[in-house]
Amino acid sequence: MLRETTAKSIMTRSQIPGVDYCINPYTGCAHACRYCYADFMKRFTGHTGRWGSFVDAKVNAPTLLEKEVRRKKGGTVMISSVTDPYQPVEKKYRLTRRCLEVLAPHRFSVSILTKSPLVLRDMDLFERFSDIEVGITITTDDDGMRKRFEPGAPPIQERINALKKLYAAGVSTYAFIGPILPMNPERLAKKIAPHVDSVLIDRMNYVPKTLQVYRSMKLTSWLDDDVTEDVMERLIKGLDGIPATLC
Numbered sequence: 001m002l003r004e005t006t007a008k009s010i011m012t013r014s015q016i017p018g019v020d021y022c023i024n025p026y027t028g029c030a031h032a033c034r035y036c037y038a039d040f041m042k043r044f045t046g047h048t049g050r051w052g053s054f055v056d057a058k059v060n061a062p063t064l065l066e067k068e069v070r071r072k073k074g075g076t077v078m079i080s081s082v083t084d085p086y087q088p089v090e091k092k093y094r095l096t097r098r099c100l101e102v103l104a105p106h107r108f109s110v111s112i113l114t115k116s117p118l119v120l121r122d123m124d125l126f127e128r129f130s131d132i133e134v135g136i137t138i139t140t141d142d143d144g145m146r147k148r149f150e151p152g153a154p155p156i157q158e159r160i161n162a163l164k165k166l167y168a169a170g171v172s173t174y175a176f177i178g179p180i181l182p183m184n185p186e187r188l189a190k191k192i193a194p195h196v197d198s199v200l201i202d203r204m205n206y207v208p209k210t211l212q213v214y215r216s217m218k219l220t221s222w223l224d225d226d227v228t229e230d231v232m233e234r235l236i237k238g239l240d241g242i243p244a245t246l247c
């Protein structure tokens, strides 16, 4: 379900360490990740459907941002924290792109996080920023796992290809390997390492939301702390010197 809404504010103060402001041009996310931490947003929208089945497009986001950005001091802006800024509806609404166009003349550091290669569309804009980084979330090397845990999100290989293009174009890139899903750590590290400046790694922190998926696939052993630690170690080793931070 797609709905057009108007936001009251768009550049909101952030509690995320190292992030001063967040911009979320959409509420809801068609990527429909089973573990999504952002599903609490449902209670602000009146939607009763499952997370992933609705998206609200904040159609006034760019005009609102034009007013708000002048009142903010510099700092780091994250795009986005509770939605994916390049989910499919962005093709039509271009709210993320238009927000970036508003931000470009101002002195903010911008950090983009997405699972979608649609981010490549805006590479021309990235050149206008003196400090911008693009992170792509890649939680596994196994596209079968992706289909079970992130049914609406783009295939893993498309995300890796996007990182490759961004990195080759000189854009600062990072991979967010989180939450760790069942994977071959060495294979994933080998695919990512050539195309990133750094990596963030996080464990599965949303077990109650995903337990049924793990159980149905007989994969609950992947939730053991020892297994998670082992995967993290093997990822770091496989990254072969690329700086990795554990969340």
Ligand code: SF4
Binding pocket: 029, 030, 031, 032, 033, 035, 036, 037, 038, 082, 083, 084, 115, 153
């Ligand atoms: S892409 Fe991010 S915001 Fe969207 S459903 Fe997945 S985890 Fe949630």
